[in-house]
Amino acid sequence: MSVDTASALVILILLFPLAGAALNAVLGPRLGRGFVNLAGTLSIGAAFVVACVILGNVIAAPAGHSAVSVRLWQWLNLGSGNLSIGMDFTLDPLSALMVMVITGVGFLIHVYSVGYMEHDPGVARFFAYMNFFIFSMLTLVLAADLIILIVGWALVALSSYLLIGFWYERASAVLAARKAFITQVIGDVALVIAAFLIFLNAHTLSLPNIFARTAAFPSGGILVNGICALLAIGAFAKSAQFPLHTWLPDAMEGPTPVSALIHAATMVTAGVYLIARFHPLFNLAPIAGGMVACVGMGTALMAGIIALSQIDIKRVIAYSTMSQIGLMIYAVGIGAYSAGMFHFATHAVFKALLFMAAGNVIHSLHDEQDIRLMGGMAARMRWTHWAFLSGSLALAGIPLWAGWFSKENLLGFGTVAGPGPAPWLLYMVGVGVNVLTGLYAFRLWATVFHGEPQTARVYAAKEARNVLLVPVVILGVLSLIVAWPLQWPVPNAVRVFSDFLSPVFAGTPAGLASEPALWIAIVALVIGTLASLLGVGAAQRMWLHREPDPAAVAARLPRALPLLSYNKFYFDELYDAAFVRPVRAAARTARRVVEPDVFDGWIAGLTDLLRGFSVDLRAYQTGFIRDYAAAFTVGAVVLVVVTAVFLSR
Amino acid sequence: MNVPWLTLVIVIPVGMAILLQLVPRSQTALIKALMVGATATVAVIVFALLYNMAGSPAGGGPLSLHYQERHDWIPAIGASYHLGLDGLSGWLLALNAGVFLLGALAVSRRATDRLRFYATLLLLTEAATGGVLLSADLLLFYLFWEGMLIPLYFLLSNFGDENRGRNTLKFVIYTVAGSLLMLASIIWLYFNAHLGTGETSSFDLAFLINHPSASQAALVIPGVKISTFTPQQLVFIGFALAFAIKIPIVPFHTWLPGLYESSPPFVLVFFAGIVSKLGAYGFIRYGLTLFPQPIGYFKWVLAALAVLSIIYGALMALSERDIKRIVAYASISHLGFIALGIFSLTQNGVNGAIIQIINHGIIIAALFLIVGMIEARTGTRELHELSGLEKRMPWLYFLFLVATLAGLGMPGMNSFVGEFTIMLGAFQLNWIYAVLAGGGVILACWYMLRLHQGLMHDPIKPVLERVRDIRLGEALLLSPLVALMVFLGVYPRPVGDLANPSVAQYVSIATGANPNPSSSAPSAGTPQAPQ
Secondary structure, eight states, X not given: OOHHHHHHHHHHHHHHHHHHHHHHHHTHHHHOHHHHHXXXXXXXXXXXXXXXXXXXXXHHSOTTOOOEEEEEEEEEEOOTTSOEEEEEEEEOHHHHHHHHHHHHHHHHHHHHHHHHTTTOTTHHHHHHHHHHHHHHHHHHHHBOBHXXXXXXXXXXXXXXXXXXXXXXXXHHHHHHHHHHHHHHHHHHHHHHHHHHHXXXXXXXXXXXXXXXXXXXSOTTOHHHHHHHHHHHHXXXXXXXXXXXXXXXXXXXXXXXXXXXXXXXXXXGGHHHHHHHHTHHHHTTOHHHHHHHHHXXXXXXXXXXXXXXXXXXXXXXXXXXXXXXXXXXHHHHHXXXXXXXXXXXXXXXXXXXXXXXXXXXXXXXXXXXXXXGGOOOGGGTOHHHHHHHHHHHHHHHTOTTSHHHHHHHHHHHHHTTOOSSSOTHHHHHHHHHHHHHHHHHHHHHHHHHHSSOOOXXXXXXXXXXXXXXXXXXXXXXXXXXXXXXXXXXXXXXXXXXXXXXXXXXXXXXXXTSSOOOOHHHHHHHHHHHHHHHHHHHHHHIIIIISOSSOHHHHHHHSOTHXXXXXXXXXXXXXXXXXXXXXXXXXXXXXXXIIIIIIXXXXXXHHHHHHHHHHHHHHHTTOOOOHHHHHHHHHHHHHHHHHHHHHHHHO | OOOOHHXXXXXXXXXXXXXXXXXXXXXXXXXXXXXXXXXXXXXXXXXXXXXXXXXSOOOSTTTTOSXXXXXXXXXXXXXXXXXXXXXXXXXXXXXXXXXXXXXXXXXXXXXXXXXXXXXXXXXXXXXXXXXXXXXOBHHHHHHHHHHTHHHHHHHHHHSSSTTHHHHHHHHHHHHHHHHHHHHHHHHHHHHHOOOOTTOOOOOBHHHHXXXXXXXXXXXXXXXXXXXXXXXXXXXXXXXHHHHHHHTTOTTSOTHHHHHHHHSOXXXXXXXXXXXXXXXXXXXXXXIHHHOHHHHHHHHHHHHHHHHHHHHHHHHHHHHOOBHHHHHHHHHHHHHHHHHHHHHTTSHHHHHHHHHHHHHHXXXXXXXXXXXXXXXXXXXXXXXXXXXXXXXXXXXXXXXXHHHHHHHTTOBTBHHHHHHHHHHHHHHHHOHHHHHHHHHHHHHHHHHHHHHHHHHHSSSOOGGGTTOOOOOHXXXXXXXXXXXXXXXXXXXXXXXXXXXXHHHHHHHHHHHTOOSSOOOOSOOOOSOOOOO
């Protein structure tokens, strides 16, 4: 692919969503719903076509030439040795994969949104934000300069903020949007500081140049570990990983298509992409990599536990997203980059599906989200139910569904790679997460679609219309078949996907994430699959057949466990007490005490001093001639005496 | 023909101010047209100068001025009428021309019944601030610096709410106190210039840079050691106080919130837009060049005060309830960034400061206009009395959104460019400054969203249901500012290209380094295309 072709493709794929956003924002309110729907979806459809061309070009590129960088313009130039930044973009297998998923899944979600937002008066604003999100996300994954990447990174957070707070008259949505944005900014600051460290050592912020100068970062040193830890903090904020994860469940305040697109399929996986993109540095930073792996797996476990007890249908799926992204983060942390990216791709499909199917349920129940008030939906929403089941099977990792391929592939690497002396430990946690995933996925499925209908609304529920159903069904089919031709979780089986990405990750040293031996892989596969089946089976018994009753099971557990799960480990309360309240208190103190008494005080003190002096002086201005004459006499005498004494010496 | 363009930048506003006295007070349309015409003419001249400057060769000497005009003024003491323009003063002059044009446009004929008075004072202020930026002679600089206070005093004490008198007095006393110390310092510099044989001293900036005073031991009076500072350091403090008060840096900031609160938006667009930047300009132009040793000595303290301004301003903005005061404290926080960039004494930091000076002028003008528009419609500035305005004011919401994002340093917006380069410079000084400034960025996000969401989101209060969206004229006033925020965010290069050569010069003087460092660091060129 020539540079000219590449620049044309980059400009086109960025321009379509941006134009869609601008048209919807400016003309949308005037030209009406039909125009908005067309402009909103077609712009993403067009971007998807461009993405396919990009993919074709990248596949067709001769070996060793799969990456092309283009510069659209010089962004800033402060002279040699100082900042010099170009508006640079790169097309390579990794970015091609990302744009395919973003525009492909994104297009289906946009089509779904046409139906979902049908009665909302703010539909033009909605599509403007959604298109803008796609533009931001594409900027993020195509950027070939760290600054441009940070710009995309932040614009993504902005679109997320705008869409979480889309229903701005709901106070809870407004607060959720603010919380999400501030958390993102914490991540941004970490990224910016990482950029400083990179720049001061490699003297460039252009990604290809950074990766060509890895000699500037001594392997295993404190510098590269520090940089990677900072990058990872940015990734944690974006991907809702511990300890920056609390914004994601609240983000469910946004319309459901937003949850599907941004808070499941694309934006929240940007952290995985970031670490995969910076793999040349992470390869040199085993300590930071180990930290990433631990945080990822820890988040996967924690979110899985929380998902078990939540009662809001979208929040359950949100915690499952957090858990699955934890697995991806774990994978890229141990160096299994392409395995992590593969789980990202399949997860985008089945998680978008789950959210949209849940959206159909919510819609048909007139915005009911409490799963305790559902039940028996399968009989009323057949298609949605089958699609949701397909998505749940994929999520739980049941053989032949997409999630099985990607998750078992990922855990297979965990048998041989991992931080510290006992990489097996994290792998074992991963097996536990498999059980949890089966449990919470099928708890949700059983509670929502089976059992007795819990309210009158359920009896009145009807299947969603075609515009809401077709994207869901397409993704339902894809959740089953998408992984078949791509990658199998056994060494030397089908490995189209990892071969496609291998030019990107070529430099990864053999010690990191080498593939497990065949027998280990097969044993791991059997164990992992059995764990998933165990989780699904247990969920079936508990929530479908009520033997044993889940409440009875919970009662037998230590009392703290269900409490911690239901209250999300009290992180919101903890952060409120540890950060929000102290800052508020400091701000209040500044306003009530410091400003008036200290900063204004010292000036006031000075002026009071001067005023007091002048008041004292004024006392001598009596207006009586005799006083002045006396003062004059005394003064004259003193002057004469002093002069005489002085002269006589 | 040799047109004295620089002089015209000062003379046109003064001339128009005089001319306006011949127009009857009641002819408000004509008065406004003349005021806009004069400021627009100046803007055209300035931008033409900048446009030409990119290609024109710079003069020699320590300042690398692109344009100069020089005439004898008081030859007996070596003071001259010496104007000069370089990459630093060029961008500030552009900002100056822009904000005064905005101020001229922003005042509606109904806003005041004393439009001629306002126009006269605005034009005189523009002439004075233009003179401050153009002077290349310390005495001339001081003349303009002090002269600026006279029209400003009348402006601030005549337009605004009932507290304006008290607040203006506070401002004037603060500023004059600082300036008098600066005058003493200027005279000291004049008498202590290290002269060669046959040379007489001069107030010319380039001369004083080339003839620094011989370094002297700490000032000691027999018996009583009053200070451990050298005379140069004390003299620098004289300058620094004047500039620090003008910026202002915490703890010299208390004149600002009250004064901003009591002033109308059409005054604030240029008062907050340019006047506060003159302190930062002074630090770069005079602090870095005349006091390389003292500024290097004090940079740790000064940078720490800058960081204090960032954090403290942010905290105050977080707890204030009056939306105008929130913006005022946000401004203090942003100005702290500018100061931090300067005191990093690195090329990145100072460039970032200049970029941020431009950006902040644009952002703060927009924010004060927006706050003014909201106050004019709702009759209140209390945050808790306002909510849900997006429903009634979708256009203002959009423009305010962009301004908010620029205000919180959103990547992709103009202020990110400045804050990033400033923080990079601060990081080069010491990483802790950059990390603390990063905390300021997080707080900025918090207080800007508190302001924006508090005004625009949540259910609308019933009394606000009849509020109307902004008119076309108001939208046209804000749109160029908002467009610039985006444009300079995606294409900040022009600012850096023009300012960087001057900055390289200033920083090399300040740090005593070679102005053109050898390219020991590998240049950050185009990315390596494997194909």
